Amino acid sequence: xxxxxxxxxxxxxxxxxxxxxxxxxxxxxxxxxxxxxxxxxxxxxxxxxxxxxxxxxxxxxxxxxxxxxxxxxxxxxxxxxxxxxxxxxxxxxxxxxxxxxxxxxxxxxxxxxxxxxxxxxxxxxxxxxxxxxxxxxxxxxxxxxxxxxxxxxxxxxxxxxxxxxxxxxxxxxxxxxxxxxxxxxxxxxxxxxxxxxxxxxxxxxxxxxxxxxxxxxxxxxxxxxxxx
Ligand SMILES: Nc1ncnc2c1ncn2[C@@H]1O[C@H](COP(=O)(O)OP(=O)(O)O)[C@@H](O)[C@H]1O
Ligand SMILES: [Mg+2]
Numbered sequence: 165x166x167x168x169x170x171x172x173x174x175x176x177x178x179x180x181x182x183x184x185x186x187x188x189x190x191x192x193x194x195x196x197x198x199x200x201x202x203x204x205x206x207x208x209x210x211x212x213x214x215x216x217x218x219x220x221x222x223x224x225x226x227x228x229x230x231x232x233x234x235x236x237x238x239x240x241x242x243x244x245x246x247x248x249x250x251x252x253x254x255x256x257x258x259x260x261x262x263x264x265x266x267x268x269x270x271x272x273x274x275x276x277x278x279x280x281x282x283x284x285x286x287x288x289x290x291x292x293x294x295x296x297x298x299x300x301x302x303x304x305x306x307x308x309x310x311x312x313x314x315x316x317x318x319x320x321x322x323x324x325x326x327x328x329x330x331x332x333x334x335x336x337x338x339x340x341x342x343x344x345x346x347x348x349x350x351x352x353x354x355x356x357x358x359x360x361x362x363x364x365x366x367x368x369x370x371x372x373x374x375x376x377x378x379x380x381x382x383x384x385x386x387x388x389x390x391x392x
Pocket of ligand 1: 178179184185186204206209210211212
């Protein structure tokens with residue numbers, strides 16, 4: 165059984181009288197530990213795909229199976245438990261809370277998970293060490309560079325030991341060198357922590373570092389044949 169399977173997933177947004185088809189019969193199988201990249205033009209449906217896989221949005225039709233269970237059949241509580249415990253999200257901006265330190269930002273994830281022991285702080289520190297800023301646990305976001313803030317966001321995504329990491333253009337606003345460093349970090353986490361990774365990116369060179377590359381085009385998902 166695949167870890168993740170999408171079966172003919174469609175998503176249609178309805179705004180007033182207009183129907184906007186964002187995903188059109190998308191089918192996909194992802195095995196545990198895979199590193200998938202998804203490229204595609206703006207508006208092609210990449211973020212919608214991530215939201216549907218991560219249980220942020222329900223599909224209009226089709227099934228999203230995680231570990232063989234249909235997550236779209238879960239009630240709101242079940243869906244939020246799936247989101248918080250099994251999936252880690254890294255968004256385009258680091259979106260750290262400015263009034264919390266690096267350690268507190270990472271520990272925040274535990275509030276919404278089940279992991280409420282005193283060991284949270286140790287885990288936050290361990291993760292900040294893992295992402296290379298173990299010496300900055302007490303820094304506030306404004307005291308950190310863009311790349312360092314991104315590292316905190318990655319540590320936060322790992323706090324509840326997710327089985328799947330979803331990264332939606334996580335390096336869009338970073339310079340090339342920092343972008344390459346963050347990508348190397350994500351790839352190391354995929355290997356060493358054995359977390360399945362789905363990475364949305366505009367950067368084809370980065371996308372090629374994944375083990376499989378897919379292209380989103382007007383709501384359709386196709387294998388990218390250009391991978392050399
Ligand atoms: N909440 C929403 N309501 C209505 N339309 C949306 C919403 N989110 C995205 N869309 C539309 O769905 C399509 C796919 O968007 P999106 O998944 O964000 O693409 P991408 O991430 O590839 O840029 C676009 O036409 C976009 O305008
Ligand atoms: Mg997007």
